[in-house]
Amino acid sequence: MSRETQPTPDDSPAGGDTGDVADAEDGDGITDVDDAEDVGTAVTDESESDGTACVLWHRRDLRVADNPAVTYATREYDTVCPLFLFDPQFYTDGSLACDARRRFLHESLDDLGEQYAERGVDLVLAHGDPETILGQFVDRGWDVVTTAEPTGRYGRRRDDRLADRFGVTFVDGDGLRRGVDDPRENWSDHVETYFETDTVAPDDSGFGDHGVDSTVTTTAIEEQYDVSPEKTGVPKGGRRAGVARLDRFVDVIRSYPSSISSPSAAETGTSRLSGYLRFGCLSVREVYQRVQRDAPDGSGRSMFVSRLYWNRHYNQKLEDWPGWMDVAVNPVFRGFNRSNHDADLVETWKRGETGFPMVDASMRCLRETGWLNFRMRAMCASFFGYILEQPWRVGADWFYYHLVDADPAINYTQWQMQTGVTGVHSMRIYNPRKQVRDNDPDGEFVYRWVPELRDLPADYLDQPEKTPLHVQSECGVEVGEDYPRPIVGYEAKRQSAQDRFGKLQERASEAMADPEIRRRASFSRRGGPEPVADDDAGDGQGGGDSDQATLGSFE
Template sequence: MALERAVVDGDVVCPLFVFDPSFYSGDGLACDARLRFLHEALTSLDTLYAATARQRVVQAAASSTAQPITATPLDLQTDPNSRTDGHGTTLEPPDRPGMTFGYGDPATVLSAFVDRGWSVLTMATPTSRYGKQRDRRVRQTCDDAISFLSGDGLVRDTERPRENWQSQIGTWLTGTQHVPQWDDAVGVALETGVTPALVDEGYGIVPTKTKVPTGTHRDAAAQLSGFVDRIQSYPRNISAPQDAREGTSGLSPYINFGLLSVRQVHQYVTENAPACRGRKMFTSRLVWNMHYNQKLVDWPGWTEQAVNPVFENRNEETHDPELVTAWKRGQTGFPMVDASMRCLRQTGWLNFRMRAMCASFFTHILQQPWWIGADWYHHHLIDSDVGINYTQWQSQAGLVGKPSQRVYNPRKQVRDHDPDGEWITEWVPELSPLPSESLDRPERTPLAVQENCGVVVGEDYPRPVVDFEARREAFWSQYERRRARAAQELGRPAIARRASFSGGYAAAKAIANEHGRNDDTGSGTQVQLAEIEEHLRADSPAGRATVHGDDSETAPAVDADAMDDETTIPTGSGQSAGEPSPDDNAVVSDALETPNPTNAGGDTDSDSPDSSREIGDEQTTVEQFE
C-alpha cells in the first residue's frame, strides 16, 4: 500500500529498509535462523525492485551532503558475499541495487532523508512496547513529513475497534490487492554500502537449525501452490506433529515476513483450491491470524503484562531456573514435551498443538512465569508473530480471565497423537529401544524391560521433574480461587479493551455479569459455550457472534481414565474439534460467509482427527502457528 501510494504521489520513489541494531543485540529475541530468513527475504525484495521498469540507480559520494546514509558502522573482516555456510546464493545481491538499505536508529536515518527533502511513507503494523516507542520517536523527529498507512485490514484509531470488525475483515479479505503502477515515477536506489549480506556477516549469523525454509518470493509462491494441491488432507494433519510437518500449509514464515500477505493467500486459496473442509478450516485460520494481531493493536502490553490484573505476577514466587532449563533442553521426563522442545530448538518449528501443550505444561505444571516461555518461543520459532505468540501464551497460561481453562496432559498426547512413538523416538532417541506402549510414562516401564532394552530411566533419560497430578491439582485450586474475581475484572472497560474479544465490550461484560464476583470465594458456574453465545447475541449487534459446528454441546460424562485428561469444558467435538473459543468462532462466522463445512466436499464429523475431549477456549489451532 505504501508503495502504491508513493508512485502516485511522488515523481521519485526510494524503497528503503533500515536495519535496527536493537534487534541484533542479546535481547533481540531472534535466533540466527530467523535473522537469516529476514536477510533472504530482503535480498529477494531487492531483486524484485531491481527488475522494476524505470528503475534508476543513484550513487552519491560518501562525502556528499546529499547522501543521507554514508556507510555501516559494522567492521567486516571478510567479503560479505563470500559465504561459507551454504547460503551464498540466497544473499547474493542483484547486479544493480533495487532498494536502499540503511543501518542505525530508524529515527536518525529517516530524519536524515527528511532533512534532504524526502517525504516518508511507511506501514502501520501491530507492535509491542519497543515498536510503539520507536514509532513515537520517528513521528516526533520527522513531524508531518512521515505518514503511517493502515493497509493490513486491522482497525486503528477508534474507541471501539471491535464494532463490526468481522464485517470489515471480510470486506478487506475479498478486496482489491495493492498493485503499484509506476507510470511516470522513477525508482531510486542509493548505494550506501549496507546490504543484507553485509549485516549477516557483520553479526556473524551462522544458523545451526535444520529443515528451515528459504526466505524468497519464489519459495513462498511454490509453497502456496503446493499447499493448495494437498489442502483436502489438511484437516487430518494438523494435530499429530509427525504429520503436521508436511501436512500443514508451511506458509506462516512467509506471511510473517511479508513475502505473502494474508489477503494474497486468502484470495489465492479461495480461487484455486477445491471447495472442501480443508479450505474452510484454512481460510478461517487466516481470519484468526488477523484476530490475534488486532489484539496487539488494541493493547501492546500483551508481551509483558498479564491482561487480567488478578493474574499479574502469577508464578513469580515459584520461579525455578532448574525447571526452566529442563523444559528448554527437553529434559523434563515427559517424552512428548521433551520431543517438542528439542524439535523447536533444532528446527525452529512446532505445530500448534505441541506449542500449546508445552506452554500449558510450563505455566500450569512447572508453575513458571509465562513470559519466560513466550520469549523462548519467540527466539526460536522461525515464524514467530508477536501478535500471535504472546496472545496465545497468555491464553494458554490462563491470564485473560475467561471462566474455562485447559491443562494439557502430555501423557495423553502421546497416546492420542504418537501411539507408535514415531515423533518421540525421532527427537528423544535414547527412548527408542523401549516398547511404544511405555513411551507415555517411561518411568513405569518394568525394570526387567528396561534392562533388556538397555535403557535405565533415571540415568539414560530423566524421571519426571515434577509430580504431574499434584501440580495439576495445585493449579486448579489456585485458579478456582481467582476465577470469579478475574471474570469481574473483565467488566471494566479498560480490561475489556485489553482482552479485545471479537464481541467487544459486550462479550467481556457478559462474562463479568455471569461469572464475576467481588469476593475470593471463586464461586460461580463454569460457562458453557451456548451461554456465551446467548450473551453475545443479546449484548452485541445482530449477527456478531454466531457459533459454527458443535461448539454448543455440553461435556460428555467423564470416566476415570478421562480424569487423566486436561480440560474442564470440552468446547468442540467432531467437526469443530481443533477450533478455538466461541469468541474466535464468532470472528470467522461473520468474516467468512461460506457453507457449513460438514457439507463441503463430503467431509463429515467423523473425519476429524482432533475429536478428543481436550478442546479449550481461544487456545486451539491457528494456522499462523502451523
C-alpha cells in the first residue's frame, strides 16, 4: 500500500510549509535500530476511541498556524491529540545531526507546546519507536494524521511501513505536486497558486479533550542523550523567534542583493530564515505573503521571492525521487571518485587546513556556527568534488551533520549539482582565490576564521603561498609553518576535472535519453540544464545567488 495523501483542507492546490530536520531530523542517513528503548507509552486503556479521535503526528511542521494537517484533523475529528515522538534513531552516534540542530528542534517543540496551550490543548511528547507508540493508539481505535513531506533513507522507509500497517493519512498541502503523471506540468502555476492562496487555521470546532499525558520532556531527552551544543551564534528555535527574524528581514530587505555573496555581509544581510523553514516553525507560504505584503518593492523582494520558489523546486525533486540522498542521479557518475577517496585529504578539508583561505574559513565557520551562506557552501562542495576529487556523498553528509538548517532536499541535490554528477549542468568550478578577491577583499571573513593569517596583508589572502618572504618575515606569518601551503595544485586539478568530466559528457548526455532519468535530473520540460555557470567565466550565481530565472524555468 502506498502512502495515502489527502487534499489541502480547502481542496485547493495550496497548503502547508517546508520542513527541515529529519522529522525534525528527516532522512538523516542513520541506520535502523531494532530494539530502541521506549521511555513511556503515552496512551492508556482509558484512552479508547470510537473512531472520532486522531493522533496529529508532528514531524517537521512544528507550528499550528498555516498547518494543513492541523486544519484537516480538527475539521474531521472530534478529538485531536497533537503528538511529537522523539525517535531514538535520531539520537544515535550514527545520526547525521549535530547537537545544535537537536537543541533548535527542542526549542521549537517548547514553542509548539506554548502554541497549543494558547488553544487549550496539550502537545504530547513521547519517546520510542514510532511504530510501537503509534500502534498503541491505533490498537485503541485512534487514527493517525500527519503531513506529507519529502524525505529519504530511514524516514522514507518508516513512512511507507507505517502507511502500510496503520493507514496513516498524509495530508498534502505544501505546494508540491503529488499523485500526477508529470509533476512538472504546470508546476509554476501550481506553486504560485499555493503561495497566493489564503493561509489555513485550525477548524472552529477545536481539538476536544484528548486526555493523553506526555511521558517525557525536552529537558529529559537532552539529559538522556547528553545534548550539549558547542556551536556558537546559533539562533533560537521556535515560531516566535522565526517571526521576529522575519520582521527584521522585511525592514532590511533592500540590502539583500548586495549581501548574499559575501559571507560576512550574508550573516546579517540575508534572512537567516532557513532553519525556521526547515523545521516548519514558519511556512514558506506565510513568509511569501508577508514579504509580498510588507516589504518594499524592488530587487531585494523579487530576489528573495525567487528563493522561495527554488525551495519548493528542490523539495519537489526529493519528493519525486528520494534517491537524491544516496546515489548520483545520472547513472554514468555513480561511484565517481570512489577510487580516489582519501580519508586524510577529507579530514584536512573538514578541519579547514587546505591552504586555500576561503575554503578553510568556510569550513571552520560551518563547524563552529552550523551556518554558511549559499555561495560558500557551493564553493566548498565544488572544491571537494572537482579539485580534491572526492566522492560527493562524503562531503554532503558532513555538511548535513553540521548545518543547523540542513534540508535533505536542498543539501543533497545541491551537492550533486555543485560536484557535477547530474551530468546535465555546465561545469561550475568555483575558484576559491577569486572568491577571496570578490567577496572578502578586506579579509574580514578570513581573518575571523583563520586567525593565523590575521597579520598577513589582505592583498595576499587569495594566495598566501605567493607572499614574498620579506613580507612574511615582516608580518610574522610563515607560510608552510603558521599556515599550510595548498594541499593540491589548483590549476592542474581544475584542468584534470575538465578533462575527466569532458570524457564522460557524451555518455552522460546519452543517459538523459531515458525519460525517467531526464525527469529526475532536470526540472526543465525539455530536459535542458538549470541555470549554473563557470565561476571563472563571470558573475553567474548558479542555483541560489541571483534572480536566475523566470517562473517558466521551473517548467
